[in-house]
Amino acid sequence: MSTPTAALQGEIHRLQLQVNSLRTEKGAEQITVGNYILARLEQLRVTSIFGVPGDFNLGFLDLVEDHPTIDWIGNCNELNAAYAADGYARVKEHSIGVITTTFGVGELSAINGIAGAFSEMVPVLHLVGVPSTSQQATKPMLHHTLGDGRYDAYVQAAKQFTFSQAFLSDKNHAAAEIDRVLIDCITVARPVYIALPTDLVHQKISSESLRIPLTRSPPHNNPQVESFVLEQIVTLFEAAQGDAVVLVDACAIRHDVREELNDFLRKTGFPVYAAPMGKTAVDENYERYGGIYLGTISRPDIKEKVESAKLVLSVGSLLSDFNTGNFSYNIPTTRTIEVRNYPILTAPDLHSTHTRVQYASFPGIGMKQFIPKLTERLTSYHENASEITVPKFVTDVPKEENGDITHTWFWPRIAKFLKPKDVIVTETGTSNFGIQDVALPEKSVLVSQILWGSIGWSVGSLLGAAIAAREVGLGRAILFVGDGSIQLTVQELSVMLRLDVKPIIFLLNNSGYTIERYIHGKTRKYNDISNWTWTSLFKVLGDPEEQLSRTYTVRNKDELSSLLEDTTFASADRIQLVEIIMDPLDAPRALKVQAELSGKTNSYDAVLNPTTATA
Amino acid sequence: MSTPTAALQGEIHRLQLQVNSLRTEKGAEQITVGNYILARLEQLRVTSIFGVPGDFNLGFLDLVEDHPTIDWIGNCNELNAAYAADGYARVKEHSIGVITTTFGVGELSAINGIAGAFSEMVPVLHLVGVPSTSQQATKPMLHHTLGDGRYDAYVQAAKQFTFSQAFLSDKNHAAAEIDRVLIDCITVARPVYIALPTDLVHQKISSESLRIPLTRSPPHNNPQVESFVLEQIVTLFEAAQGDAVVLVDACAIRHDVREELNDFLRKTGFPVYAAPMGKTAVDENYERYGGIYLGTISRPDIKEKVESAKLVLSVGSLLSDFNTGNFSYNIPTTRTIEVRNYPILTAPDLHSTHTRVQYASFPGIGMKQFIPKLTERLTSYHENASEITVPKFVTDVPKEENGDITHTWFWPRIAKFLKPKDVIVTETGTSNFGIQDVALPEKSVLVSQILWGSIGWSVGSLLGAAIAAREVGLGRAILFVGDGSIQLTVQELSVMLRLDVKPIIFLLNNSGYTIERYIHGKTRKYNDISNWTWTSLFKVLGDPEEQLSRTYTVRNKDELSSLLEDTTFASADRIQLVEIIMDPLDAPRALKVQAELSGKTNSYDAVLNPTTATA
Incomplete structure (x- = not known):
């Protein structure tokens, strides 16, 4: 499916799900809330769930253990489980990592792993088994509580480190809530949180929504803004006579534009370099790939090539200290075009993507749909671009007198x-x-x-x-x-x-x-x-x-x-x-x-x- | 020092510290902020600091390593370090546990251990090394950040699980802030949080405040209310003709009334039982000690003795599921007197303590000063009380045919x-x-x-x-x-x-x-x-x-x-x-x-x- 069609189809699915949840279907085939979650995870190609059993998630774990295609991976502790879910999500493209823990003690042990997935933009579901809905109401002094009745303390903490949260409390809204956070998880590539009370696990709801797949496509770019930006960029390439390099970074991987990017590179022939967090987004033995750019820490020939180009097309940049040689990029903004996702948490920017051309910002212009259009317009530079030399990114094994492993x-x-x-x-x-x-x-x-x-x-x-x-x-x-x-x-x-x-x-x-x-x-x-x-x-x-x-x-x-x-x-x-x-x-x-x-x-x-x- | 005098002396120290911090002494002997913290910890008899090094706490760790009486205990990970600080504080009475971690990754790994110390009322200082004050202001995308500039996300999470927090940002207020949270830590027996920016560690401040010790004494009970409550209780004991038992629980240990309690028991002779969390508050081979009361899960003879007493004086109760046989106490409120600390987080109740007589509540009447007065008035029951039989709390090793270890x-x-x-x-x-x-x-x-x-x-x-x-x-x-x-x-x-x-x-x-x-x-x-x-x-x-x-x-x-x-x-x-x-x-x-x-x-x-x- 071509990218614009996928975006429109995604919009249709989003609306269908909303209609469905407003109708709160009752007549259809029934499924338990626990199995509804597993059915969604199966659709997302999840085959392993990480975590540690605890008394508030055991009922759900019964369903996992009995599930025909999803395995329970019992970890040694919850932090390790969160790390494992993160590693799983990074390698298994178009799926997510899932970790299940228990109320308070378990979820808090995992929170550093979840925060890491937030920071690094990895789609992880943290599913927490919590006391029953009636206990949530009466707030008895259960084990795993703080002893002062604050049953919401853990979700308050989770809000700092997850993109969205669903504290399930009513079976009638459960499907819509589950779908909402899972769509967030896959579209923004950040962790999300679901609290599942023990008594809801086995309650029956309509399975109707499951027929509509969850959409992962980002919102459609505004066509007028998009063509305006496109013209601006084309003009800059004309002025630079195609003397440009591409710099690929973390968000190209996290926001799933590797395919579009590689197509762009093959068709235009521009040299490409990577930031450390973008390493392997482009094959490192690709003939037009020149290695890692890290500001002043770069290998001198790479530094020279990147910083002397008349234009740098930066794809999915993430300008952190260790990813930029301690903020030592030496590329003037006048020579920079950035297509990327904008890593901002606040709600109005939730799905926003972002393109920058020199000093101008174009919010809402996302790279997934934009890169193919750029490819189309810049293919004509292939001949020019091919003439730009690229340093060979090979490092010979040095001869050292000493036998020590350096x-x-x-x-x-x-x-x-x-x-x-x-x-x-x-x-x-x-x-x-x-x-x-x-x-x-x-x-x-x-x-x-x-x-x-x-x-x-x-x-x-x-x-x-x-x-x-x-x-x-x-x-x-x-x-x-x-x-x-x-x-x-x-x-x-x-x-x-x-x-x-x-x-x-x-x-x-x-x-x-x-x-x-x-x-x-x-x-x-x-x-x-x-x-x-x-x-x-x-x-x-x-x-x-x-x-x-x-x-x-x-x-x-x-x-x-x-x-x-x-x-x-x-x-x-x-x-x-x-x-x-x-x-x-x-x-x-x-x-x-x-x-x-x-x-x-x-x-x-x-x-x-x-x-x-x-x- | 007798208890009322200690309370007054504590009040004087609190006021002296306030005066001192308002004056922001400049003339006196100088000390670095890092060493100020260590000097306070030394006064609190801390000799071991737990934690894991990380790049934002290394400067502080230099001071710890060089300190003559405080040892650095490098743990294998932060959660283990938090658990260790908790264990240290539980055993070393009148001291606190201290854990040092680094910004984000380290502190979040420890948070479950800190939350446990909160829940169980254990005085622990979580000292977090954080980026410098200038970085706190400009918020660069440093490693260990969430990538979206929210430098306050971790302290927001910490607020859920610590009693008070000091995010040091200015050397002039550092001593007062440090003293404030440490006083909270020792008086309410809950964890507290200090964020120490790298650049403040070596900045010099006045050491004047160090001459005034931190007070651990709870606020003075209102004498009129106290004598009113005392009379009510004495009346109940009269009506019950001294047919009473004492039930000791967690807060007797956590809020440091073991000495007062044991004096009460010896002088009055009342039988005493313990909840699981109060175990060893009273020596278990004390002749008037009858064992563990756990509601319906109690040994039948213990259950009968506790539930048939005309009065139960409950000291420091903590009525959680696993501490009460799943909420199965069978003691009518009309027969209950509770002296305890009230485990509520909200600010106005911070230091509040609490006494209950049947259905009546007396906020602000704390047990540490109250128990000695009760002792004085109830000593006369010694003869009556001594006649109440107490089951012998011994469990013989059973003879079992099978060699398996059951x-x-x-x-x-x-x-x-x-x-x-x-x-x-x-x-x-x-x-x-x-x-x-x-x-x-x-x-x-x-x-x-x-x-x-x-x-x-x-x-x-x-x-x-x-x-x-x-x-x-x-x-x-x-x-x-x-x-x-x-x-x-x-x-x-x-x-x-x-x-x-x-x-x-x-x-x-x-x-x-x-x-x-x-x-x-x-x-x-x-x-x-x-x-x-x-x-x-x-x-x-x-x-x-x-x-x-x-x-x-x-x-x-x-x-x-x-x-x-x-x-x-x-x-x-x-x-x-x-x-x-x-x-x-x-x-x-x-x-x-x-x-x-x-x-x-x-x-x-x-x-x-x-x-x-x-x-």
Whole structure:
């Protein structure tokens, strides 16, 4: 279906659902509220629900356990479950992540994971089992309450970190409420919250609405504004004689324009670069792809190419500190065209999208429908554009005398190990920075959390990513994580063993929080952690005889290279953990620079040196 | 210092601090804001600060690491740190627990632990390192933000779960703000929140206020109201001819009236019983102590004694479901006198305390000053009171043919192992219920979370409790936890190894969430968990050679009894873990009854059977 038709069809579905909920159908086939939710999730291609059982969600879990196509993934704790739902949603395009927790204790344990999904624009449903509607009314001092009758405290907190909420209280409005928040979830790519009282789970409602699919298409762009903007941009391209580059970023992935973008690139031939959060939106071995632009932290040739172009078409930008080399872009606004979604929470802007041309803003002009029109008008530049040279984004494995595994050597060496369709998860810390310096194979997917940056996230996320990768026919799931971060969420490896997913975990053992050593407190004890016996971990977590897993420790380049060349290892036929011994004070180049900038703006020495970050 | 004098002295300190902050002293000795906080914490006898480093709190952590009397306890994750701060505060009387986290990601990971401290009335300071004051003003898109400029989202969430908050933004008000929330923390025994921007940590302020100690005494009772209430109560005792019992509950512990209460009991001779949350407020081997009252779930002889008394003096009641046998007290209001703190959040009631006599309420009459006056007037009943018989609270170890370790046998057997001054931590689940059936030794301290009931809490809490026990000269720290619950927070054992605390961990391995099997889904898969190799856990978590720890698995009564009789084991000279194999469907008596009641009120079958809990 072409994009404008899809938008109109989406509008029809939205209206049909409204009509339906106003009619509150009664005659039709009946379904329980719990199963209505599951039917909607099935339509959204959800096949796994993450979470932890608790006494207010057990009734719903009966339905999940009995569901023919949706599996219950019992996690070790709720934060890990939220991270897993986030990882699942990132890898399984056009679906959502779902986490189920219990009132108070469970939902609050998950809230950091939900906030991360909000920050990074990941569609996640947080479904919370809550006391019955009669208890909601009388507010007895139940366990899991604050003891003062404030039954609404948790949803008040959730409002800060979810895009919309439905506190179900009446079966007659349940279907409409469920549909409303799920449509928000899929159209704005943010987490949403449903509170499901125990007694509503099994109450019967009409299943009529289920016949109308939930629409994910954004609202239609105003055609007059759109053609006005189009002309403006075409004029700028004319003036620049097609000397333009494309810069792709997070929202191109999150708001689902990769297909439109890649079509634009192929047809126009413009060079393309990526911000860290846009990495793998465009295949990194695409001939017109030049690598990662990160302001002053960029590789010098990339920096020069991007900053000297007469026009930069920025697609889905997200200008956070770690995504921009600490706000060090050097691209004048007069040379910038931005198509993107506008990440604002306030209600009137809910679905708004946004295009900027130099200093002018055009609210309501969304990139999904706009990019194809831009493609049509700019195809004629293909010949000009093809003449613009693009640096080759390859990083050779350096020759180093010393056998120690350094970051400078490690990431290029790892790049040779990676294969098309691999799903690569990197943790906040050295890994998020190291991976930026190397090109990833075609159709590989990079999953990282550069804006939110919650340490430990990658381990939970890996679980969801690995399940999703298996479902959608992607390749190996591969994690890069430090010894500090993995300690936060380590128990989730036990769930991976139980589910028989087979990720490869590269554990960078550098004796503590290396990213923080670079920001502040290089030799401080608070950046030290206990050293664990990583090679015995799977034995404890559910594989006593080591029949399901393998573990390795590598201490130098030769050991690591031999392992990477081992075909059994590379086949990822079991879950595997590779402990890599590294120097606590070694770090990727980009991290060293970023941390220096970030440490300065943290202003611990503000009295002496009151510097400030600028946005 | 006698109680009324202390109250007056407290009032003087409060006023002196106000005067001081209005004057904003400038001439005096200077101290940094960070060290001002530490100086206050030192005055409150804090010697350990829990948390996880993050780039916005590193500057403050420098000060902690350099502090001569306060130690930094780096936890494996923030939720565990919050639980540890809670456990520390519960055991270390007249001090507080402190947790330090970083902006957004760190503080939100801890929020369930903070909410638990709120619910259960535990004084905890949550100190959050946040971006600099200039960044707070300009709101750049920093990592750990939501990407939409809402820098206040986290404190908005914190407001739901802390009693008061100070978002420091100006050094001139910093001391007054810090003092305000710390006074709240210690007087109302609830968590409070301080946000400390990076640039304020090292800014200098006057240290003048530090000379005035923070007051913990509650406001003075109105003498006229107090004597009116006193006369009413004396009249009731006269009418009842002293046929009264005392029922002690959570708030007697949380609001620090144990000393006053025990003096009352010794001087009047009235029998005393405890609710589960009041257990160990009065020594359980005290000759006039009769055991645990839990409504219909009570042991029949205890139920009869409490419910047939002509008067029940209830001290610090907290009438939650799991603390009252699912709201099954059978004590008419006409026979009830309640002295307690009133757990209401709204501002006008902040410091309010509360006495009830039959149907009459007397707000503002707090128990700390009131109980000594009651003692004085009721001492004359000693002879009468002494004649009231009290059931002996002992539970013999039953003889059972079968060698399996059952809950019926386990708890009385364990009771024989416990010693005076032991600190006993029990997890939500079978342990919280099992421990109720047995008497604990004199001066032992029971730490449990019966209202909030967050699974996994006990493991983090054990760390804090063990550190506090070591500091204040209490005995062994002993944990009872199930295999389901420990998986949520297991990594914290690694911190215990590093700190050389030596708890004994009884791990009840019953193959899943047994408490939930009783509530709903007895044989459901969602109540299963992976079985871990518990005996290898310490090897992984920092003791590869097993020189610091010991682990055991016991499968029958004889094995457990032999171990308990082993003097080396009992001496707790190392951290030890005992895996106890139990039947997944065995549970303590009280849990079976409670779960049945609780499962009913969850109304999963509400359409057929719409029962409701009543408060």
